[in-house]
Amino acid sequence: MRLFHSPGSCSIGIRVLLEHVQAPYELVTIATARGDHRKPEYLALNPKGKVPAFELDDGNLLTEFPVIAQWIARNFSAARLLPGDQLGELRALELLEYIVSSLHMRGAVFLLRPEKFSAEAPAQEDLRQHGREVLTEGFPMLSKRLGDSEFFFDGFTIVDAAAFYLLNWKDRVGMVLPAKLEAYHQRLLKLPAVQHALA
Numbered sequence: 001m002r003l004f005h006s007p008g009s010c011s012i013g014i015r016v017l018l019e020h021v022q023a024p025y026e027l028v029t030i031a032t033a034r035g036d037h038r039k040p041e042y043l044a045l046n047p048k049g050k051v052p053a054f055e056l057d058d059g060n061l062l063t064e065f066p067v068i069a070q071w072i073a074r075n076f077s078a079a080r081l082l083p084g085d086q087l088g089e090l091r092a093l094e095l096l097e098y099i100v101s102s103l104h105m106r107g108a109v110f111l112l113r114p115e116k117f118s119a120e121a122p123a124q125e126d127l128r129q130h131g132r133e134v135l136t137e138g139f140p141m142l143s144k145r146l147g148d149s150e151f152f153f154d155g156f157t158i159v160d161a162a163a164f165y166l167l168n169w170k171d172r173v174g175m176v177l178p179a180k181l182e183a184y185h186q187r188l189l190k191l192p193a194v195q196h197a198l199a
């Protein structure tokens with residue numbers, strides 16, 4: 001299996017999951033900062049020009065964080081990366097979607113990369129403001145949802161891997177996390193899988 005990954009990007013969350021289940025995989029660096037993701041060789045493989053992308057042993061390429069994360073959860077089921085009961089699983093997928101589709105794509109992306117959507121300075125400022133609002137509302141919501149628990153569900157799940165990459169951008173988005181969320185981020189940073197993924 002091969003993971004197409006860019007340092008500092010959301011693909012670190014998939015790396016954390018692969019390290020957590022101790023999957024054998026090859027890491028291929030696609031540095032978005034250098035524009036590797038727009039190069040013809042990568043676009044031929046993944047026309048979306050995004051990371052993460054995950055190539056299975058049979059050559060199939062999976063994209064989209066929640067899909068790759070679910071593939072890992074299903075294929076390394078002993079690691080219990082999703083709650084075992086149906087409602088628990090749906091609650092985990094609901095939170096995963098919120099982190100990826102709202103907090104990442106409409107929060108962090110609008111705040112950090114408004115030029116992707118408009119070349120006009122006032123529109124960019126509106127986008128930044130919208131992104132800031134999404135995160136300002138979202139971080140306390142996550143913190144409340146977490147409460148005093150170690151993880152969002154019983155044990156480490158794919159939700160924690162997504163939360164990890166998002167919280168890792170706290171300095172980039174210039175936000176101070178609510179205390180419980182900050183303590184959770186510090187706990188995640190100490191996990192062996194996270195340490196290996198960051199190494």
Ligand SMILES: N[C@@H](CCC(=O)N[C@@H](CS)C(=O)NCC(=O)O)C(=O)O
Pocket residue numbers: 009010011032037049050051052063064065066100
């Ligand atoms: N919805 C996608 C988002 C992937 C995404 O936006 N990845 C970013 C890195 S965090 C990327 O590849 N950015 C390069 C670009 O958009 O040009 C997913 O869930 O995987």
